[in-house]
Amino acid sequence: MERDHMKVVITIVGQDRVGIIAMASNVLAENKINILNINQNIVDGFFNMVMIAEMSNSQISLKELQRILSEKGNEMGLDIKVQHEDIFEIMHRI
Amino acid sequence: MSTIQDILETNRMIEENKLDVRTITMGISLRDCAHPDTAIFCRNIYDKITRTAEHLVRVGEDIEAEYGIPIINKRISVTPIAIVAESCHTDSYVPVAQALDQAAKTVGVNFIGGFSALVEKGYTKGDRILIASLPEALAQTERVCASINLASTKAGINMDCVREMGETIKRIAELTRDRDAIGCAKLVVFANVPEDNPFMAGAFHGVGEAETAINVGVSGPGVVKRALEDVKGKDFGVVAEMIKRTAFKITRVGQLVAQEASRRLGVPFGIIDLSLAPTPAVGDSVAHILEEMGLESCGAPGTTAALALLNDAVKKGGLMASSFVGGLSGAFIPVSEDAGMIAAVECGSLSLEKLEAMTCVCSVGLDMIAVPGDTSAATISGIIADEAAIGMINNKTTAVRIIPVPGKKVGDSVEFGGLLGYSPILKVNPFRADAFIARGGRIPAPIRSLTN
Numbered sequence: 045m046e047r048d049h050m051k052v053v054i055t056i057v058g059q060d061r062v063g064i065i066a067m068a069s070n071v072l073a074e075n076k077i078n079i080l081n082i083n084q085n086i087v088d089g090f091f092n093m094v095m096i097a098e099m100s101n102s103q104i105s106l107k108e109l110q111r112i113l114s115e116k117g118n119e120m121g122l123d124i125k126v127q128h129e130d131i132f133e134i135m136h137r138i
Numbered sequence: 139m140s141t142i143q144d145i146l147e148t149n150r151m152i153e154e155n156k157l158d159v160r161t162i163t164m165g166i167s168l169r170d171c172a173h174p175d176t177a178i179f180c181r182n183i184y185d186k187i188t189r190t191a192e193h194l195v196r197v198g199e200d201i202e203a204e205y206g207i208p209i210i211n212k213r214i215s216v217t218p219i220a221i222v223a224e225s226c227h228t229d230s231y232v233p234v235a236q237a238l239d240q241a242a243k244t245v246g247v248n249f250i251g252g253f254s255a256l257v258e259k260g261y262t263k264g265d266r267i268l269i270a271s272l273p274e275a276l277a278q279t280e281r282v283c284a285s286i287n288l289a290s291t292k293a294g295i296n297m298d299c300v301r302e303m304g305e306t307i308k309r310i311a312e313l314t315r316d317r318d319a320i321g322c323a324k325l326v327v328f329a330n331v332p333e334d335n336p337f338m339a340g341a342f343h344g345v346g347e348a349e350t351a352i353n354v355g356v357s358g359p360g361v362v363k364r365a366l367e368d369v370k371g372k373d374f375g376v377v378a379e380m381i382k383r384t385a386f387k388i389t390r391v392g393q394l395v396a397q398e399a400s401r402r403l404g405v406p407f408g409i410i411d412l413s414l415a416p417t418p419a420v421g422d423s424v425a426h427i428l429e430e431m432g433l434e435s436c437g438a439p440g441t442t443a444a445l446a447l448l449n450d451a452v453k454k455g456g457l458m459a460s461s462f463v464g465g466l467s468g469a470f471i472p473v474s475e476d477a478g479m480i481a482a483v484e485c486g487s488l489s490l491e492k493l494e495a496m497t498c499v500c501s502v503g504l505d506m507i508a509v510p511g512d513t514s515a516a517t518i519s520g521i522i523a524d525e526a527a528i529g530m531i532n533n534k535t536t537a538v539r540i541i542p543v544p545g546k547k548v549g550d551s552v553e554f555g556g557l558l559g560y561s562p563i564l565k566v567n568p569f570r571a572d573a574f575i576a577r578g579g580r581i582p583a584p585i586r587s588l589t590n
Contacts, residue, residue: 051139053140053145055145055149080139081139083142094142094145094146096139096140106204107200107203107204110203125149125206126206127204127205127206128204128205128206129139129140130205130394131148131205131206131207131391131394132140132144132145132148133140134390134391134393134394135144135148135387135390135391136140136141136144136147136148136387
């Protein structure tokens with residue numbers, strides 16, 4: 045189902061290593077998903093990233109994106125979550 | 139666009155504080171299924187339920203995955219069976235319960251509610267058959283939930299039914315004694331029952347409802363408890379404000395889920411039930427919220443006041459977050475489904491009498507109360523009469539879900555499993571009410587019913 049705006053929040057947590065952002069950005073670029081915001085830090089060697097992206101023009105669904113990122117994440121020992129952004133908007137904005 | 143703080147806060151609520159949507163319940167009218175032949179009637183209801191709710195579970199799971207919010211239960215409520223089965227030429231609705239059970243299994247929901255009768259002012263033929271069928275129906279089915287409304291502010295209390303329900307509950311306990319009387323956990327006896335409640339075991343699809351409806355029950359006691367940890371020692375104005383803000387956020391999520399479910403299923407959105415529904419899991423307890431306010435253990439003096447504040451603030455906060463509010467709406471205080479309540483009973487701070495007082499200010503009533511197996515039918519009826527009186531006089535919903543566990547006594551405990559939890563056996567006042575219950579008849583509607 046296509047919508048005018050379809051923002052997703054991608055949360056990545058795990059042991060820090062080279063190439064985490066590169067991996068995620070590649071997956072998004074390959075699927076025409078535009079990154080709007082990245083917030084990332086390392087705490088005690090632990091990688092934390094929250095990314096907001098726009099996927100209205102993507103050919104894949106949110107569920108497929110979840111599957112792809114979860115597979116890639118497993119290979120790199122990362123926990124990757126993809127959520128529709130509406131849940132955050134509705135909770136914190138009136 | 140969301141800020142990083144908002145995102146982290148929401149995900150912390152979900153992951154650490156067990157925020158979830160407790161249930162998406164699809165209400166389905168069975169009014170067009172009536173038929174004199176019971177077999178045809180059963181086929182009609184099976185076909186209608188499985189057709190209407192075919193995609194309910196999948197849609198619930200999709201929403202859960204896409205938004206990352208757990209949706210614990212997908213359920214179905216139907217028109218009270220005593221009404222729709224009334225024209226069947228039969229003296230037992232057990233086959234009807236079996237048809238409901240089968241339909242629930244086919245569509246993959248864990249409970250289906252509506253094996254119900256509304257008898258606050260008296261019985262019809264169908265009501266009598268349904269009540270007589272309850273013990274066997276609940277013993278022979280797994281997913282069917284039953285409810286009886288036997289009192290209201292407008293009609294008074296049907297004391298004949300109060301007496302009958304005491305006896306019925308004892309028979310259900312006996313028929314399911316090999317499973318610690320689990321049948322009784324699937325029966326709720328109500329006063330002022332709401333007709334759009336999404337929560338089991340008391341859900342049914344009222345006669346004033348539309349053809350179908352999506353009703354959603356929110357939850358999140360862990361989130362409220364966590365929020366109150368930030369205002370330790372502050373006065374009650376601050377406490378109430380914090381609960382309101384948290385309830386607002388919880389309810390907004392419920393509203394989102396309800397709207398999405400309604401859109402994807404093509405079923406009109408009914409209501410959000412603004413509730414704090416605990417589970418036996420650690421960190422998901424209403425009792426622990428009350429203790430966070432400063433009580434050593436739930437049941438201590440002050441507990442009723444703490445619950446009154448909580449219940450009111452949840453409603454005030456949730457009300458603004460949803461376009462339509464209904465159902466039971468408030469804090470639930472089931473004993474076996476709340477780790478804090480269980481602990482409070484075990485340590486001796488929470489008694490049946492204190493729970494009764496708490497039901498004056500909570501959303502429902504005496505819920506999931508396990509009592510000794512030798513508790514008499516008249517004593518159970520007396521407990522039901524007391525709850526019904528509280529509901530009738532205070533113009534609120536009250537209910538009793540009580541389980542006299544055969545062979546168990548005070549000091550024992552009982553394990554129901556899953557969301558139904560486990561419970562120590564509560565002590566019941568040993569003095570008898572037999573002559574009171576034997577009177578029968580109706581307690582007239584109170585003066586406050588004359589509001590016109």
